[in-house]
Structures are given as C-alpha cells and as structure tokens.
Amino acid sequence: MHVPDGFIDAPVSAAAGVVAAGAVAVSLRGARRELDERTAPLAGLVAAFIFAVQMLNFPVAAGTSGHLLGGALAAILVGPYTGVLCVSVVLLMQGILFADGGLTALGVNITDMAIVTTVVSYVIFRGLVKVLPRKRRSVTVASFVAALLSVPAAAVAFTLIYAVGGTTDVAISKVATAMIGVHVLIGIGEAVITALTVGAVIAVRPDLVYGARGLRQRLKLRVNGELVDTPDPSAAPAAAPGAFPVAARSSHRKVWITGLVTSLVLAGFVSFYASASPDGLEKVAKDKGIDAKTEKHATEDSSPLAGYGVKDISDARVSGGLAGVIGVGVTVVAGTGVFWALRRRRTSDASPTSLPEGV
Structure with missing residues (x-):
C-alpha cells in the first residue's frame, strides 16, 4: 500500500507530513517508556523483519497480491509507540533506498501504514485480551483479529485522504469499494503472518511480547493451609540495579540471532518467489484510473537499490x-540505533541527580 508521488496533491501531502511528524514525535517520547532491556534490542529486529516480510507479496485474487503492513505485529511485540517508529523506519528506508513509496508521499504513507494500522490494531488487541481467557492462546487469537482489521482500516484511511486530496476525478465510492474489498483479503494474510510470528515468540520467550505482559497467571502452592504464589522463574535474581540475568541475556541473544537469520533468508532468498502481481493499491489505482498523475520517484535513477535490485547485476x-x-542490514542497524538511543535517554533521565557535597 505504498502511495507513490502524484496520487495526493501537495497541500494534503504536506498536511499528512505534519500529522506524521507529530505522531513520530509523540511516539519518540512514548517509546522511551516502553523500551527496556528486552524491547530495545528486539525493536530494531522487528523493523528488519517487517522490511523482509514486506518483500513477500502473496496472491489474494486474480492478478492482485498483498504484503504485510506490520503495524499490528510491531505494536503487539514491542508496544504501540515503538511500533509506530518501527514501521516508520521501514518506510523511510524503502522510500530513500528502494524508491518504494513517494518521498513527497512519505507523510501519507507513515500516517496510513504506521499510525493507523498500529493504533487501530493495538486498541482492538487490548480490548480482546481483556475479555478473553488469560492464556497465551488468547494473545495469538487477539493478534489475528487485530491484524485482520488493521488492513481494511488503512484502506479506509487512504480513501479518506484521497477524497480530500486525490489528483484525479474518480468517484470516491468506487475507490472505497475497491480498496476495502481487496484489503479485507489482504488482511487475512496479514493476520496469519502476525499470529504465527507472535505465537512463535510467545512459545520461546513470552516475556518478550509486550502485549502479553501481565497476562500470565502465577501458579500457587498450598503451604500450611494457605495458597501462596510460586517463585517467578523469569524474575531476575538479586543483582545490581539495572542488571539483566545472564541466562535471560543468553536466551534473548538466541531469539535475536534467530530472528535476524530468518529475516535475511526471507529477504535474500524467499523473496525471489514472491508474487509479481501488483499489490492492492496498485491494482485499484490502475483499474480505477487514480494513477493517471503518478510521478517518477526522485531516487529511481540515482539509488543503486531502486526497485529492490542492485544495479549492474544482471542476474535477477x-x-x-x-x-x-542489504535492506535488512540497513534497517536493523538504523532501527537498533534509534531504539538504543531512546533506551539510553530513558536510563539517563531515570538516574538520580547527584547532590552537592554536604547536602
């Protein structure tokens, strides 16, 4: 659903840019509360994983494909504020390096694909986990439903933006019907990918899933006729403040390495077999004529990675x-740098202020 340059007029694109910048600023502050020893390393990996999976277009209808948007996945794994930043990092890398999504439309894409999907999915997710049984399976079910609904929500958001700032004269009812119809189907794929990924992480390290925190029920033992909580196996042993258990660090490192290798394999090998059909927005734009004023991407000729290929290498x-x-590597480095900087800022802000001698 990457909107290219020319779909939306300049005033509305600028307004969307202001909305996106404001949301990113709010998310930077909110992410400092979400990021800790568990989520800070994982957040950069989540961004890289979303980048990799977005390369895997899957067929949804005759001549149409879809791909992961990632807002629901990021919000559930690392938190809604951090999730907005994860998807924004991906969109920035795609727009600058791969000529995917217009640069003047970057605000539109962040608003639609990062903000709308993350906010809608996380609100739905939190509502579901409150009413479902407090089990790990409930988190997976809630992830499925939240991801499923987040994609047509993004289609609705694009339709509203197009209604205000579209550059072609196409009946908005036709755009809405086509966009929502195809993105409901794409939402099924989004839901499957999100639920499988969240379920896999929960199976290995449930404490790493932001959306699952506080849902686990502690076992109880009867001691002298009274029920008492069993020790929490994931709790840190007595250590210096801020220290992270050695066993947890080792397990965390295994999850991180596994995730990175998986992302590299998906982007570097599996992506070759992805569907070549246009995605939902591209198909609707072509069929309904809303792509009549599409503009050439600013980096299409200058970027050596434009079109998700390396120039001067003939073998596809x-x-x-x-x-x-390369995309996975750049995204994980950029994302990890941002999130570790936010984590260090939080630690610095939380440290006690030194007092003058004698006070």
Missing part, C-alpha cells in the same frame, strides 16, 4: 537477493 535472483540482504 542475485540482484534481488542482495538488495534484500
């Missing part, structure tokens, strides 16, 4: 795979 498999690997 090697070119696409190498571009995918």
